[in-house]
Amino acid sequence: DIQMTQSPSSLSASVGDRVTITCQASQDISNYLNWYQQKPGKAPKLLIYDASNLETGVPSRFSGSGSGTDFTFTISSLQPEDIATYYCQQYDNLPPTFGQGTKLEIK
Amino acid sequence: EVQLVESGGGLVQPGGSLRLSCAASGFTFSSYAMHWVRQAPGKGLEYVSAISSNGGSTYYANSVKGRFTISRDNSKNTLYLQMGSLRAEDMAVYYCARVLEQWLVLGAFDIWGQGTMVTVSS
Numbered sequence: 535d536i537q538m539t540q541s542p543s544s545l546s547a548s549v550g551d552r553v554t555i556t557c558q559a560s561q562d563i564s565n566y567l568n569w570y571q572q573k574p575g576k577a578p579k580l581l582i583y584d585a586s587n588l589e590t591g592v593p594s595r596f597s598g599s600g601s602g603t604d605f606t607f608t609i610s611s612l613q614p615e616d617i618a619t620y621y622c623q624q625y626d627n628l629p630p631t632f633g634q635g636t637k638l639e640i641k
Numbered sequence: 642e643v644q645l646v647e648s649g650g651g652l653v654q655p656g657g658s659l660r661l662s663c664a665a666s667g668f669t670f671s672s673y674a675m676h677w678v679r680q681a682p683g684k685g686l687e688y689v690s691a692i693s694s695n696g697g698s699t700y701y702a703n704s705v706k707g708r709f710t711i712s713r714d715n716s717k718n719t720l721y722l723q724m725g726s727l728r729a730e731d732m733a734v735y736y737c738a739r740v741l742e743q744w745l746v747l748g749a750f751d752i753w754g755q756g757t758m759v760t761v762s763s
Contacts, residue, residue, distance in 0.1 A: 568749040572685075577736055577756055578678075578686065583749035621686055625747040628700050630676075634687040 536560050537623050540633030546641045553609040555636045559621035562602050563613075567628040569598055569607045573618045573636075582607065614640060643752055645737050648673035650757030657727050657761075663720040663737030671715035671744040676750060677722050679733035679759075689724065689735070693746050700746075705731075706754055724744070724759070732761045 547553050550583035558568065569582040578587045582598035585605060609616055612633045617640055622633040649661040663675070677689040690711040691700040699711050710723040720737050735757050738750035 559763075570750075573687075577753035578750070579753070580741070580749050582750045583741060583751075589749075589751065623686075623750075625749070628691065628747065629688040630704050630747060631688060635685045 535629055536563060536627055536631050538590045538622055538624055538631050538633040540622055540636050543634060544637045545635075546638065546639045547612050547621075548577060549612055549614060551612045553616075553638065555607045555610050555620055555637065557605045557607070557633050559603045559624055559626075561628035563624045566624055567589045567598075567605050568623045568625065569596075569599065570621045570623065571616075571618045572608075578621065612638075614630075624639075645735055645739065645752055645754035647757040650735065650759045652760045652762065653727055654763050655728060655761055657721070657723045658746055659727065659759060661722040661724065661737075661757055661759070663722075665718045665739070666740075668752075669743075670713075670718040672747040674740045674744070674746040674748075676721045676740070677711065677749070678736045679731075680736070680737045680756075681730075681733040684733075687733070691746055692720070694744055698746065700739055710719065715743070718727060726760045727759075731763050732759060734758050738763075 539558045565585040567585045568624045572578040600614040619635045619637045644666045646664045658700045665747040692711045708726045712721045737754045740751040741751040
């Protein structure tokens with residue numbers, strides 16, 4: 535199985551800050567990388583697919599980049615409603631494995 | 642509205658069985674591969690199983706292989722997960738999810754159900 539390593543595992547930032555989360559794959563996955571947001575008690579929500587494509591209806595302050603093994607997820611200006619846990623997921627191979635998650639909190 | 646609604650969760654004893662259902666609406670269910678993903682209390686997302694759009698291909702995580710069976714009834718727009726020989730470590734919220742692109746087994750999961758809780762305890 536492809537291992538996905540996210541960092542940091544938790545992050546505290548202020549409203550308006552630029553926030554960056556990284557995800558590293560254990561092997562080349564091209565751009566087969568997605569990012570999800572999960573709020574407490576809710577199902578995950580797709581934000582970014584194919585490394586850099588913004589899902590319909592998702593605010594433009596969210597973005598993604600990268601290819602191969604190294605990927606980045608960015609919130610350009612943190613908003614209070616962005617408090618959640620974020621997961622990366624590869625789908626180059628079955629099983630489509632997830633990173634361990636990054637819990638984002640407001641400072 | 643495009644929607645997935647899971648049901649069938651509950652309390653089951655170790656070694657017991659349970660069948661989860663995921664009812665789809667608002668889209669052509671038979672055109673999409675479907676997946677199950679679970680999340681143990683306070684933990685991250687764990688992949689469980691996949692099934693192709695016509696049901697002809699299935700995949701299981703090693704942790705559930707031989708104990709769980711995924712299936713679908715396209716005439717009823719419903720996905721199933723038959724779980725057997727349940728263990729304490731199977732206790733989790735189980736989500737069904739749709740793949741973004743039609744026909745492809747692998748891809749982003751763009752539609753998720755609300756989840757159904759499975760509790761394994763004596």
